[in-house]
Amino acid sequence: MQESDNDITRTPSATTPLIVPRPEHGISRANISANALKVLYRLKQENFQAHLVGGGVRDLLLGHEPKDFDVATDATPEQVRQVFRNCRLIGRRFRLAHVHFGRDIIEVATFRGNGESEAEEGERCVENGMIVRDNAYGTIAEDALRRDFTINALYYNIQDFSLIDYADGLADLRAGKLRLIGDPEQRYREDPVRMLRAVRFACKLGFSIEEATERPLFELGHLLDGVPAARLFDELIKLFHAGYGLDVFEKLRHYGLFALLFPDTEAALACEDHDFPITLVSRGLANTDARIQAGKPVTPAFLFAVLLWEPVRAGVERMVAEGMQINEAMTQVSAEVCVRQQSRVAVPKRFSLPMREIWALQPRFEQREGKRPFRLLTHPRFRAAYDFLLLRAEAGEVDRELAEWWTRFQDASGQERASMVEGGARRRRPRRRRRRKSGAASSNGGGESSAGAAKGAQ
Template sequence: MIVPRPEHNLSRANISENALKVLYRLRQENYQAHLVGGGVRDLLLGHEPKDFDVATDATPEQVRQVFRNCRLIGRRFRLAHVHFGRDIIEVATFRGSGEESDGEDPDRRLENGMIVRDNIYGSIEEDALRRDFTINALYYDIADFSLIDYADGLADLRAGRLRLIGDPEQRYREDPVRMLRAVRFACKLGFTIDTETERPLFELGHLLHDIPAARLFDELIKLFHSGYGLDVFEKLRHYGLFGHLFPATEACLACEDQAFPVTFVSRGLSNTDLRLRDDKPTTPAFLFAILLWEPVRRAYERLLGEGGNPIDVIQAASVEVCSRQQSLVAIPKRFSLPMREIWALQHRLEQREGKRPYRLIAHPRFRAAYDFLLLRAEAGEADSELASWWTRFQDATSQERASMTESGTKRRRSRSRRRRRKPSASASEVSG
């Protein structure tokens, strides 16, 4: 179905300048050029798109010939990225159906029904039917400003319905990440999932184990770091998908005690959602610290019961949980190391005497560890008085801070004098 310009609300005025440059330039070179996917969907819904993707009949190599600022990426799906400073316009060549392939074609390969390589090119009609959801298969043609709809995506968009193109089970098996995308779009757009599209979600979660752990990390950031993480968490658990991504956490959630740790995870995700909506800084390190804390806490209590220094024990518990999780979702070190620091600092936050609070408050992870403590206190898992003390300490004057830590300092000075039996001590010795 072709919808002419007067019959739809998508305007060039709302498309980014760089995306328009790509569209017009391809058109000038006699290639087809269409805005496609989430950008079209969001503009039709009145939302501001995060990205603008272009579809064309030009091959990636031909796109690179047109744009000097172009780089080709990907082996599984060959794509062209046209760079405008930090802004990147992704250009994809129309994908073909691959039905005529004899199964030995190096440009399209399946393993156990999952597409592991797909670089067979085709027509715009074939490309539309190869896309995942109907609402993502809408094309805006820069040639005449019309909308092209091959999969009844406009009807689903108006009905607030999320529907896969083709047989849902087959489409999920081709790429199991589509199950996570179904949850993400349902939460992001407030859409209902079509019954046939929804049914396999309860049964095919195990297919996520075949997805590279690094790719799952990227998908989880999109899921939990976009302002609707709490809704995502509840939907993933509803469909049984969460347990395939975080089995240790799910096992803890299944035997919750007085609503904890569900309360803690829910509060943490809600807090992250609020910060994102208020444009406050957030980090995946804090997000994963929330999601994995309960398995770490339980491992800590078990290992502590076997004897050992609390600082060493929390490190051992962190290693134990993270090593198992890493095979499922690969958390990069730039996030996993701060995450483990947040956990380690929870024990140090209990030490409020002498110079320790002064040293801790200067720690680069203090603020994240303090926010984490507040969440634990709100969930009833940590001492609320401890959280309140640290809140007061941060806002206190120098004299008030000295009073808050005075008793512990006096005791340490007394012990030091008895042990050393020296008539005097230097300032550095007392404060050290």
């Protein structure tokens, strides 16, 4: 259902929800996880309201397979814990109940209120427009209008299997439109991460962002400075590890949000040579998307190695030009880039250390003589570093011949590897022998012949 521009920023009415009975919507219990149904039925049995809510409902209506099933109820977290022995309460900012079924977790949230009553005042804290704590409980109607986007404010009622819509989410779902509930600027100020969620849902669902919801994305990006760096890491993993990372990258840059999250990288991209545009980031993200879509594993270490490589590469090139050894330059620059990035997005050490190893191994690929290639091949981070080398070759940073040599070297037999390495050693031998005072002529002659043979073999 299309709406006029005058209706865009209206506040939906909490008193007249749209109720869609079971025969008139497409959600079937057959498509809801057995564990989520157990939670819903058990809460109903204990005389609590129980609704499937959020992304699970949205995805079921779109014909997608939900990643998570979340439950909303009028039971407090403590009451949920009394109902389920396999329950843990988590969170301070938002108190939640997690009901565990092995590795599967069903998240149960109590209906949030508006925090206006005296009894609720201490449970909801807002500082400079940002919600820092929200444990004020209320009704399902209040809860619906506390949610972010209209398409995420749809409830599936286990009582009668109906669908409840307080915010015109069904109309926006049909129109392929992403719309914030309430005043967009206020909602972004309450939680700036909603700007990243807007980008994520737009890319994931292929929806357009409604004009009033989109406009502040160009203006309020600076609010992300107030979000804890650790939380931003979690949000970026959701953004870039869902199979549409390249689209996310382009949208973040379009709205100016990427520059706030990765200022060093954005500065490097902005200084690119117009005759040789920087493509490694785009290629790396496209590669990650392809792996995710093919069901292959991915790691944040490789993702952030791609996202932060440009400022590292530029810094290393500058220091090498000033006379520093490349390994020393790599160590120093990568440390500096990581320290600056941590203040924006906190990458845990279990990912930042492997990321730096991927970078540190890049110069070693140039060393193809003696035992060095064999030692590099056994390095625990070799495969990730090799994949990174392939990206650099595709982007034109290094000669494709280098990447092809390492591809052949991995697949070669022991004798073939020895021959490949011997060829590399022979190419270096004439330079060492020129310094000898005796027998130089005959030695050089032999060396040149060997080098020529090696080149022919390549």
